[in-house]
Amino acid sequence: MTTNQTPQALNDTVIANGYCVGCGACAVPEQSPFKIVMDDYGQYQSVLKDANVIATTQNDYEKLCPFGSGASNEDEIGKQQFFETCEYNDQVGYYNGVFAGHVTEGDFRKQGSSGGMGTWVLNELLSKGLVDFVVHVKSETAAEDLHNIPFKYHVSESLEETQQGGKSRYYPIELSEVLKTVRNKPGRYAVVGLPCFIKSIRLLQIQDPILEERIQYCVGLVCGHLKSAHYAESLAWQMGIPPQDLEGIDFRAKDTSQPANRYSTRAKGSVGEKVTPTSQLFGLNWGAGAFKYKACDFCDDVFAETADVVLGDAWLPEYVQDSSGTNVVVTRNQDIRDLIENARNEGRLEIDDLGVEKAVQSQDAGLRHRKVAIGYRLHREQAVGNWIPQKRKGPANKITPRFEMRRQQLRTELRNLSHQSFLRAKQTGDLQSYLTEMRPLYERYLRVQPSFLHRLVSLIKRKLKRILSS
Structure with a gap:
């Protein structure tokens, strides 16, 4: 065990800059100064029990965190x-x-x-x-x-x-x-x-x-x-079950008449149980x-x-x-x-x-989003002066093809807006306000597509790869 890192260091880097994934590792050691709470956006986050806390154990908290400075990588x-x-x-x-x-x-x-x-x-x-x-x-x-x-x-x-x-x-x-x-x-x-x-x-x-x-x-x-927890609530609310009434959910109810990637969502509330094909609900595009x-x-x-x-x-x-x-x-x-x-x-x-x-x-x-485009997302954070975690791939000021940079920007905007707009919808009891705010940005995201030349080159590469591997 090491003794050099204080809990405040983890708080000032990972937590303060929004990189906490709420795993709870930092709250596990005995006498840990951290606790895990659910925030207003329905995400588990780590917080210091006392803002003036000093190290109370022999644990190096930054090396316990999957995004912490000095932690071993994968x-x-x-x-x-x-x-x-x-x-x-x-x-x-x-x-x-x-x-x-x-x-x-x-x-x-x-x-x-x-x-x-x-x-x-x-x-x-x-x-x-x-x-x-x-x-x-x-x-x-x-x-x-x-x-x-x-x-x-x-x-x-x-x-x-x-x-x-x-x-x-x-x-x-x-x-x-x-x-x-x-x-x-x-x-x-x-x-x-x-x-x-x-x-x-x-x-x-x-x-x-x-x-x-x-x-x-x-x-x-x-x-x-x-x-976040708001994802489940957003699906159920579209099915007629408001967040305060949601009791249970099955995110992937199998449909024997459809391929494996076309499943349904089942939700239960005070009005009973509802089943809806997932493709009919807004917010399901994983990308x-x-x-x-x-x-x-x-x-x-x-x-x-x-x-x-x-x-x-x-x-x-x-x-x-x-x-x-x-x-x-x-x-x-x-x-x-x-x-x-x-x-x-x-x-x-x-x-x-x-x-x-x-x-x-x-x-x-x-894999393309996580392994390739992460460099561009790191660059965008670093460019505005934000602290960034150390990853296996460093910041990159561009990625190819060029349309992918615009797609990455819109994904960040969609991520942020979904949290903000759904919280407002819950506070006002108005689901439609969330959908109305999100749809224009989502439609802009869908319009960002590769050029004809890029699609043609990709098709040729895929066919050549199949031929060479057969």
Whole structure:
């Protein structure tokens, strides 16, 4: 442990400049001066308990934060964890297995957003005696797959409990309370999380020997970005359930008549339950980034590069037509790879060896935004004198093609306006004011398209790539 950094340093850099993702890592150490609160925009944020606080523990708080100065980056953590047994790819990180498929046994696939692999991996770790507990996100109660809000981290130790954590949760969560439970309750744990959350766990383990010993496996989720609580409220309100009446939501209700990427939203309120095709609701264009945390625009990790295994959707032509869903899976830990290959041999999984390039293709848009365009976003922040976190890619005053710079500017405007306009809508009880403010900017965003020449060159490159790989 180090003693040089004060809590005020983290407060003045990451927190004051809007880069806190609300993971809760800084609130985990004993006698931590930080606490996690939900702000007016529906985002978890770290705040100092006392503005005049001085260091009260031996922890270096900037090195606990995934965006903090001096914290190890994903390449450095990944190398320490996986270098001896894995290959490396600059988009995916380290890997020793890349798969696509789904669970064929039980109700895992039916109860999951995609192929059911996430809950299945957790259950295998439990049933094979590799862990005693699973730390994952679920609601306090659940009925017929519709989970009540708010969502939070829980500790589970049975299949029944872990299955309550199935499905995607586009909702803010934080780790501090559950990791305190891990510290106080002996046992072996597997923890599920978004890329930045898994990174924060790895950083905590460097400074906390108890968490290092007890957290045996980190299960990551492929991530586009984290949403505020207002995202769920905005969808439900459009369905006729105002924010104060929202009781539960399923962000990805499967529609057996549609491809896997065309799902519905189910919401429950005092007026009953409503189901609406997601395509009919405003704010669902993931690339536009409504209700996104600012921190997410400065994260360069899509494939949870510090996790032992990462799972996401196989958004590939050969899989997307299957409405039941298909997972892309990247393993970095031999135990988990063995679980998958043994289950495939036993007929409990239908899973293909995918190859790392196909995994990259499955998340192409997210990787371009996170890995390439981050340099331009860093430049824009730096150009107006703002503090910026140190990332693997430095600031870049331009990116190609040129239209992408305008798209990045509009995404930032959409992110900011969504938070501001929806808060005003809640305060006045007028949903239409939010939609009226957002739509003109969103339509401008949609009009920013590549030129004919750029589209032609891209088409030729894609065809050549297919020919060369066939």
